[in-house]
Amino acid sequence: MNSNFLNGKTAFVTGGSRGIGASIVKRLVKNGAAVAFTYANSAEKANELVKSIEAEGGRAMAIRANSENADSVKSAVTQAIKTFGHLNILVNNAGILDVKPYDQFTMEEFDRTVAVNVRAVFAAIQAAGPQMQSGDRIITIGSVNADVTGFPGMSLYSMSKAAVAAMTRGLARDLAPQGVTVNNIQPGPVDTDMNPAEGSMASILKNMIALGRYGTANDIASLVIFLSSPEASYITGASLDINGGFMI
Numbered sequence: 261m262n263s264n265f266l267n268g269k270t271a272f273v274t275g276g277s278r279g280i281g282a283s284i285v286k287r288l289v290k291n292g293a294a295v296a297f298t299y300a301n302s303a304e305k306a307n308e309l310v311k312s313i314e315a316e317g318g319r320a321m322a323i324r325a326n327s328e329n330a331d332s333v334k335s336a337v338t339q340a341i342k343t344f345g346h347l348n349i350l351v352n353n354a355g356i357l358d359v360k361p362y363d364q365f366t367m368e369e370f371d372r373t374v375a376v377n378v379r380a381v382f383a384a385i386q387a388a389g390p391q392m393q394s395g396d397r398i399i400t401i402g403s404v405n406a407d408v409t410g411f412p413g414m415s416l417y418s419m420s421k422a423a424v425a426a427m428t429r430g431l432a433r434d435l436a437p438q439g440v441t442v443n444n445i446q447p448g449p450v451d452t453d454m455n456p457a458e459g460s461m462a463s464i465l466k467n468m469i470a471l472g473r474y475g476t477a478n479d480i481a482s483l484v485i486f487l488s489s490p491e492a493s494y495i496t497g498a499s500l501d502i503n504g505g506f507m508i
């Protein structure tokens with residue numbers, strides 16, 4: 261793969277201020293894309309990321325858009341399309357993990373998980389999909405928890421990640437006539453604020469991973485880059501595990 265194979269391409273990443281999303285933004289820029297990304301609260305981190313990219317000659321734009329609100333997500337996509345002229349790659353990365361015994365969740369918390377992890381994904385795809393062209397890509401960051409759940413308290417999160425896996429299959433059919441592929445990446449434990457490798461769950465989780473270590477945000481970004489490349493043109497509707505051999 262040519263290191264600047266994304267020259268002239270544009271991308272939109274939800275939740276790009278920290279963690280896996282920030283790595284995805286950096287890697288897309290490194291390979292030549294201009295990237296717009298959203299954040300909810302971390303304005304400082306988002307602006308720092310834009311500055312560091314611009315200092316190295318790249319192009320990035322941060323947009324505040326809370327994924328709890330589908331209209332905000334759609335507006336952010338529209339803003340990016342207006343600025344860049346078109347969008348070639350959409351990465352739905354923003355997500356929340358709410359862990360709690362099932363009988364303690366409020367219905368508001370149920371709705372929030374669905375809004376951020378599922379509804380916003382659909383909203384972004386509705387906004388970006390129609391202007392996409394042959395070779396363009398839609399990639400969602402799901403989770404290994406779509407298929408396996410090693411702990412109690414994960415009911416809503418697991419549900420939301422199974423929903424995006426199924427949505428990916430449906431949308432892959434919908435967008436195939438346009439030549440656009442739609443895929444879902446399912447990471448295992450990845451060292452971020454959401455799931456620190458030194459956190460309370462880490463010692464238990466590490467024992468469940470064949471390779472014996474957490475993934476890095478960059479590991480996940482590598483798969484996004486592969487799926488964005490022409491090498492991945494025959495992959496669509498897939499949920500791809502990237503988990504170091506988690507619970508196998």
Ligand SMILES: NC(=O)c1ccc[n+]([C@@H]2O[C@H](COP(=O)([O-])OP(=O)(O)OC[C@H]3O[C@@H](n4cnc5c(N)ncnc54)[C@H](OP(=O)(O)O)[C@@H]3O)[C@@H](O)[C@H]2O)c1
Pocket residue numbers: 274275276277278279280281282298299300301302303325326327328353354355356357376401402403404446447448449450451452453454455
């Ligand atoms: N870490 C793991 O072990 C793991 C494993 C499997 C899947 N995943 C998935 O990978 C994705 C990224 O996770 P991460 O570990 O990088 O999480 P993280 O460290 O908590 O970062 C989350 C990112 O999403 C943004 N975000 C959160 N809520 C948002 C909202 N309502 N609206 C807009 N942006 C929002 C955050 O923005 P602010 O900075 O503004 O808050 C931040 O940029 C998620 O979909 C997660 O479910 C993570």
